[in-house]
Amino acid sequence: MSEEKLLKKIGVKSLEELLPPIPKELLFPSINIPGAKTELEFDAHVTQLAAKNKNVVNFLGAGAYDHFIPQTVWSLATRGEFLTAYTPYQAEASQGTLLYLFEFQTMISELFAMDAANASLYDGATALAEAVILARRWYSEELALTPRKVLIPRALHPQYKATLATYLRNLNVEIVEIPYDRATGKLALRVLQNALQDPGVFAFVAGQPNFLGILEDVDALAELRQKTQALFISVVNNPITLGLLKPPGEYNADIAVAEGQPLGLPLNYGGPYLGLFAVKQALVRRMPGRICGRTVDAQGKTGYTLTLQTREQHIRREKATSNICTNQTLCALAATIYLSLLGPEGLREAAELTFSKAHELWGRLAADKNSGRPLFEHEEFFQEFPFESNMTPERLEAASAQTGLIAGFPLNRDFPELSNSILIACTEKTTPLMMDQLVNFLGRSTIKTPIKETI
Amino acid sequence: MLPTLYELSTEGRRAVRFPKGSTHPWQKIPSGLLRTKAPKLPEVTELDAVRHFTQASQLNYSVDTQFYPLGSCTMKYNPKACFRLAFHPAFAGAHPESPAWAIQGTLRAVKDFENGLLEITGMDAITLAPAAGAHAELVGILITNAYFRDKGESKQRKKIIIPDSAHGTNPASAALGGYEVVTIKSNRRGRINLEDLKAHLDETTALVMMTVPNTLGLFEDQIMEAARLVHNVGAQMYMDGANMNALMGIVKPGSLGFDMMHLNLHKTFSVPHGGGGPGAGVLLVKRHLEPFLPVPRIAEKNGELTVEDNAPKSIGRIRSFHGSTGNLLWAAAYLDLLGKEGVFDVSKQAILNANYLRVLLTEAGLTPYDDGPCMHEAVFTVDPKKLNGVRTLDIAKRLLDFGFYAPTVYFPLIVPEAIMVEPTETESPETLEAFAQAVKTILEEARTNPDHVKSAPHKLPVRRLDEVTAARSPVLRWRQ
Numbered sequence: 063m064s065e066e067k068l069l070k071k072i073g074v075k076s077l078e079e080l081l082p083p084i085p086k087e088l089l090f091p092s093i094n095i096p097g098a099k100t101e102l103e104f105d106a107h108v109t110q111l112a113a114k115n116k117n118v119v120n121f122l123g124a125g126a127y128d129h130f131i132p133q134t135v136w137s138l139a140t141r142g143e144f145l146t147a148y149t150p151y152q153a154e155a156s157q158g159t160l161l162y163l164f165e166f167q168t169m170i171s172e173l174f175a176m177d178a179a180n181a182s183l184y185d186g187a188t189a190l191a192e193a194v195i196l197a198r199r200w201y202s203e204e205l206a207l208t209p210r211k212v213l214i215p216r217a218l219h220p221q222y223k224a225t226l227a228t229y230l231r232n233l234n235v236e237i238v239e240i241p242y243d244r245a246t247g248k249l250a251l252r253v254l255q256n257a258l259q260d261p262g263v264f265a266f267v268a269g270q271p272n273f274l275g276i277l278e279d280v281d282a283l284a285e286l287r288q289k290t291q292a293l294f295i296s297v298v299n300n301p302i303t304l305g306l307l308k309p310p311g312e313y314n315a316d317i318a319v320a321e322g323q324p325l326g327l328p329l330n331y332g333g334p335y336l337g338l339f340a341v342k343q344a345l346v347r348r349m350p351g352r353i354c355g356r357t358v359d360a361q362g363k364t365g366y367t368l369t370l371q372t373r374e375q376h377i378r379r380e381k382a383t384s385n386i387c388t389n390q391t392l393c394a395l396a397a398t399i400y401l402s403l404l405g406p407e408g409l410r411e412a413a414e415l416t417f418s419k420a421h422e423l424w425g426r427l428a429a430d431k432n433s434g435r436p437l438f439e440h441e442e443f444f445q446e447f448p449f450e451s452n453m454t455p456e457r458l459e460a461a462s463a464q465t466g467l468i469a470g471f472p473l474n475r476d477f478p479e480l481s482n483s484i485l486i487a488c489t490e491k492t493t494p495l496m497m498d499q500l501v502n503f504l505g506r507s508t509i510k511t512p513i514k515e516t517i
Numbered sequence: 518m519l520p521t522l523y524e525l526s527t528e529g530r531r532a533v534r535f536p537k538g539s540t541h542p543w544q545k546i547p548s549g550l551l552r553t554k555a556p557k558l559p560e561v562t563e564l565d566a567v568r569h570f571t572q573a574s575q576l577n578y579s580v581d582t583q584f585y586p587l588g589s590c591t592m593k594y595n596p597k598a599c600f601r602l603a604f605h606p607a608f609a610g611a612h613p614e615s616p617a618w619a620i621q622g623t624l625r626a627v628k629d630f631e632n633g634l635l636e637i638t639g640m641d642a643i644t645l646a647p648a649a650g651a652h653a654e655l656v657g658i659l660i661t662n663a664y665f666r667d668k669g670e671s672k673q674r675k676k677i678i679i680p681d682s683a684h685g686t687n688p689a690s691a692a693l694g695g696y697e698v699v700t701i702k703s704n705r706r707g708r709i710n711l712e713d714l715k716a717h718l719d720e721t722t723a724l725v726m727m728t729v730p731n732t733l734g735l736f737e738d739q740i741m742e743a744a745r746l747v748h749n750v751g752a753q754m755y756m757d758g759a760n761m762n763a764l765m766g767i768v769k770p771g772s773l774g775f776d777m778m779h780l781n782l783h784k785t786f787s788v789p790h791g792g793g794g795p796g797a798g799v800l801l802v803k804r805h806l807e808p809f810l811p812v813p814r815i816a817e818k819n820g821e822l823t824v825e826d827n828a829p830k831s832i833g834r835i836r837s838f839h840g841s842t843g844n845l846l847w848a849a850a851y852l853d854l855l856g857k858e859g860v861f862d863v864s865k866q867a868i869l870n871a872n873y874l875r876v877l878l879t880e881a882g883l884t885p886y887d888d889g890p891c892m893h894e895a896v897f898t899v900d901p902k903k904l905n906g907v908r909t910l911d912i913a914k915r916l917l918d919f920g921f922y923a924p925t926v927y928f929p930l931i932v933p934e935a936i937m938v939e940p941t942e943t944e945s946p947e948t949l950e951a952f953a954q955a956v957k958t959i960l961e962e963a964r965t966n967p968d969h970v971k972s973a974p975h976k977l978p979v980r981r982l983d984e985v986t987a988a989r990s991p992v993l994r995w996r997q
Contacts, residue, residue: 068873080890082736088772095633098856101598112607114622122612132533142581143574149793152923154977158577159792168994172556178993184648187837224834232695281549331623332613332838334795357987364518365979369987375689380698385689388649392791402522402566403532406555411535441545463618
């Protein structure tokens with residue numbers, strides 16, 4: 063028996079002798095959970111659970127997108143040597159991880175046209191919070207000023223807004239919302255311009271596309287950035303759009319953040335996702351989180367190591383740039399594999415196909431008055447658009463549950479002014495049959511017969 | 518070293534093609550919004566990519582290939598059966614905005630897991646939203662703030678007390694939460710110094726953060742007295758549960774006086790570390806703090822599960838969507854496979870293994886920080902003066918040549934030349950013996966051929982790396 067052997071070598075008779083003086087009544091508490099399952103039993107349990115998740119046709123986007131994932135991505139990313147490795151603190155034994163993080167940083171810098179990227183953060187929402195905290199600190203340290211206001215668009219992901227509010231609550235920062243134009247869905251540039259006159263503003267945030275899916279005039283934002291000292295933080299709604307759209311570095315963003323999930327990560331009911339974070343040169347040493355750098359070994363050979371660690375919590379403790387210890391290394395690996403499989407051409411094709419599908423669907427819905435109407439008449443959107451349905455949100459919800467078709471993300475809760483509207487998203491995976499089903503579903507709003515029978 | 522994918526790239530090569538779609542008229546988009554220059558991404562075939570990443574993987578040490586005795590990091594084996602749940606398409610394909618009726622299977626798995634964790638810890642309520650342990654700490658700190666704001670005491674309670682042996686994330690999270698950090702010294706036994714604690718405790722204290730077992734691998738045997746003192750001044754007690762793999766089935770933190778604690782699912786609950794993440798933290802609280810937990814939370818009514826985010830006293834959201842569900846499912850599977858009996862066995866074996874290794878390494882010539890039993894890990898120190906100038910880092914690097922990952926070194930900061938080893942419950946006695954033998958050999962080498970140790974590693978893809986230059990003039994991306 064190995065237990066006896068261990069006890070003997072340790073020089074005790076029982077486990078109890080090794081335990082600290084914990085009051086007897088607290089020791090070895092009963093734990094009321096089910097007994098151990100064998101793998102065979104567990105397999106049956108998983109099958110049962112899986113059957114409780116409904117197989118749905120859905121047009122949900124709103125910050126998480128069902129893009130195609132090549133088989134190769136996770137075949138490689140789940141190799142045990144990647145999956146079960148530790149944070150690469152012992153660089154010599156972690157060159158595989160460090161090499162792909164270096165490639166990841168390069169690809170993200172290229173994609174965003176920024177000077178440098180870190181090796182990932184938790185997700186898009188926390189990346190934005192870190193960006194705002196960086197901007198404030200930069201202001202107080204570089205300019206010895208402590209302006210308190212950050213400007214954010216009303217049409218920012220509501221969960222990003224909420225996360226930002228939570229992070230900033232005790233840091234003496236005021237969040238000011240800039241409205242969107244009710245006719246176009248675009249950021250109200252004149253309001254933003256006026257707000258930027260306030261010397262109390264240390265940063266402004268804008269999304270491309272914005273949360274409503276609408277494309278912003280980024281050149282106008284670039285011009286505004288030139289006239290202010292406030293830092294410009296760009297939120298890229300989906301990095302795949304950068305296959306076609308002008309990247310943040312080309313419109314003067316100082317910091318660019320994004321949710322990296324569309325780059326090869328399964329939807330996974332919300333995580334783990336991947337926070338992308340890229341900066342202009344001046345901010346490199348202020349980036350939060352892990353950073354990998356290229357260097358040489360004792361014999362002059364190329365190698366990779368974590369670097370700029372003096373910013374990090376394990377060295378600077380309460381004076382660190384952030385409290386982040388873990389990042390999303392494996393998710394970054396999936397994105398690196400994804401981007402290398404697609405290459406520049408594949409990324410452009412994925413973006414084009416996504417764009418085309420969304421615009422085809424928009425056209426079909428715009429032509430069918432029975433279903434409602436797209437909220438904005440112009441077609442300046444990328445992959446999702448708000449649509450004013452003829453059905454109330456309650457009826458839509460009930461119909462969805464009945465038919466298994468989820469028409470989109472209901473906007474009424476976060477945007478009460480858009481009462482009957484949903485945000486409809488496509489990806490390159492959206493099929494003509496799915497579009498037929500949606501058009502049919504929304505078009506049947508006035509018909510009394512149960513929807514189930516008609517689809 | 519392997520070339521980067523950029524060096525392998527050849528114009529026109531590709532791995533993935535998409536179907537030809539109807540090309541939509543781009544004229545509808547103002548040209549000023551479009552990209553003019555394609556991003557420079559590698560252009561490779563699928564086989565190029567497969568070989569590159571497979572070869573890269575082989576440059577790593579991992580739990581699947583090597584023993585990883587990393588103290589406080591708990592690099593245990595990750596059972597493959599957990600894949601069944603975590604990578605099942607019915608779960609992996611679920612959109613985070615799916616309505617509750619479409620997602621009952623996911624919610625059920627997660628809810629059962631919540632209940633299991635509450636049982637193990639003896640706490641009353643839980644959030645699974647935090648992305649990592651440090652993220653959970655921040656959430657705990659924000660909850661503390663919300664709790665005192667609710668009581669009208671947030672203006673006075675400005676400081677958080679943290680022992681000097683704590684993880685660096687504790688003070689960093691406290692600062693991010695807007696607090697002043699007060700560090701207190703450990704006593705000579707490596708435990709919290711109650712006198713020092715008393716000296717700093719007053720009505721300006723919001724929270725005391727303690728790691729149990731602490732980062733020296735020692736149980737805080739005065740914890741209940743510490744909790745009494747903290748509660749006497751109206752402050753809250755936080756447990757950094759990074760080392761919970763030593764306590765499961767042995768004692769419930771909820772009965773020791775803690776108001777809050779976090780667990781690192783990538784440690785105790787065996788979610789693979791992934792080369793540095795994704796991890797997953799969960800935060801557990803006592804009843805009086807439940808109203809302040811972040812949203813959303815899962816609620817159950819008549820067997821139907823729903824996702825609720827209406828909680829007026831909540832600190833709000835701490836990230837997008839619901840949490841790292843994929844990781845939660847992995848950990849949930851692990852707990853299902855362990856079951857009632859297994860959780861205790863894990864801690865028992867982790868403690869036995871750690872003490873066994875402590876004895877073996879002491880015999881091999883390392884000096885333990887503490888001469889008594891340890892919990893799941895043990896800290897040692899070396900004296901370079903007695904080893905021809907060979908330092909802890911050198912020993913760590915030389916261990917890599919023997920096929921072992923290096924232990925945690927120079928942490929905790931309070932131990933000079935610290936080496937912290939954690940065998941975890943999944944290693945066999947034979948592996949631990951081989952590891953101790955390697956340490957013994959290296960200590961002999963230090964006496965006879967110190968330069969060989971100081972210049973290690975010798976057998977890895979690269980020799981010791983120049984980290985100073987890497988930090989002075991950072992090269993953070995490939996360029997032609």
